Amino acid sequence: MSASPLTPMIHKLERRARLDDRDRKAILALPHTLRLIETGAYIVREGDRAERSCLLSSGFAYRHKIVRTGDRQILSFHMRGDLVDLQNSLLRTADHSVQALTQVEATFMPREALKELARNYPAIAEAMWIDTLLDGAIFREWIANVGRRNARTRISHLLCEFAMRLEEAGLGERTSYLLPMTQEHIADATGLTSVHVNRSLMVLETDGLIKREKRFVSIPDWRKLQKAADFQTGYLHLDLEDAA
Amino acid sequence: MSASPLTPMIHKLERRARLDDRDRKAILALPHTLRLIETGAYIVREGDRAERSCLLSSGFAYRHKIVRTGDRQILSFHMRGDLVDLQNSLLRTADHSVQALTQVEATFMPREALKELARNYPAIAEAMWIDTLLDGAIFREWIANVGRRNARTRISHLLCEFAMRLEEAGLGERTSYLLPMTQEHIADATGLTSVHVNRSLMVLETDGLIKREKRFVSIPDWRKLQKAADFQTGYLHLDLEDAA
């Protein structure tokens, strides 16, 4: 059963709500297509009529919008097990794009099948709803991050959040991991320029808050960085009630 | 039936998904408490254990977070018919606060009752899920607004969005309306200072994009402001598929 590319979706949803065997079987029975996507390729384009949703089976992706000046704002980063565009199951047109940050294995599921699943399996519907709520919680934190924190804090915050989510997804440890994004991605996620991100990263390093080797980041003192980042984990809602 | 304070919730959800009589009756049967809340009072506080969710029956409210420096970031504004903290039905603790912008009539519903409702009425569950997705769509646009637009554009964008939502909620026309927030609220929503908001508003006025009289705003040329604001309505998903 762990052979199915849908298995990560079950794991993900089980962390959102309590599922039973019937639920799990229904998920595994979803029609789906596994596709390999090259670095930089689009998974969804803003304006697309959405006919399917996508589960990230491996690799990293990010969502973004382009504003009129041509500048890009990255809205979120995603990793294995993330449902990157659940909104496409219920909203008509995509309001932003999703792009592969690395090479990606993507599992596509028809929107109608997902809607049916939600209609017939309340526990799954609840899990997906919660997943959407968590998505929203992270967006809110990003608004605060970009709106009210200085460059140093913004970047540290991003590093903390990414570390935490990597660890929670079982993809590494939060005190030492490989960053899949370039400094330009970090800039577009934090509302800064890549030049300023570069300088800020160097300051974080000389201040001893992080160590870097290429894209590899290690964090000598997690609490210290967390403090510098104003990173409170509450918004990640790691305390989900185990499907009470 | 329009006597129930829950009626606006039915109207709201009916714009999200197709409901039948059974659904409507179930909503009206929700246990609820109507409360009058004074300007500035908190409806939800960050960190609260959430035991209920809140429907705005009249007045305006906003959600916000406070960062370590003490600065406030406003995350969204809400008006009659909005479910301001649906996340509290499914997430354990509030990750941000909700505060009354004006005097407010708030209808509170126990979280368990809402969860039950979602479990037993798939169409309602879908409508609430869609509501959450729309919430998220607006958050994403705000990230882009705060992250990648200059002061003038950010503020114009806020004015356009608020106008559009007022009109959609049947609370006014988008080209002339009363802003319930102070310039400081606008500043905290756009990631600026109130001083700069003040200056930017004056520029928008001398440029003829808006007219002001106290908090009253009128927009002589909607298309022109919309363009200056980089305001594309797509993210509001006004094209919901009428519950296909």
Place this chain on the structure above:
DNA sequence: CGCCCATTTGACAGCTTTCAAATCGCGTGG
């Protein structure tokens, strides 16, 4: 070895903030 993308560095400009202080609007009380 050469190309290309990512990172780093420099100098300078500029949008926005900061910190006051003045003005305005308006409800309250004398």
Place this chain on the structure above:
DNA sequence: CCACGCGATTTGAAAGCTGTCAAATGGGCG
């Protein structure tokens, strides 16, 4: 009816964080 008080708006001058525009450096790969 007018003074008072207080929050909101407006205005000024100066500082500063971050952006801009190049150009140099570094590293991986064909």
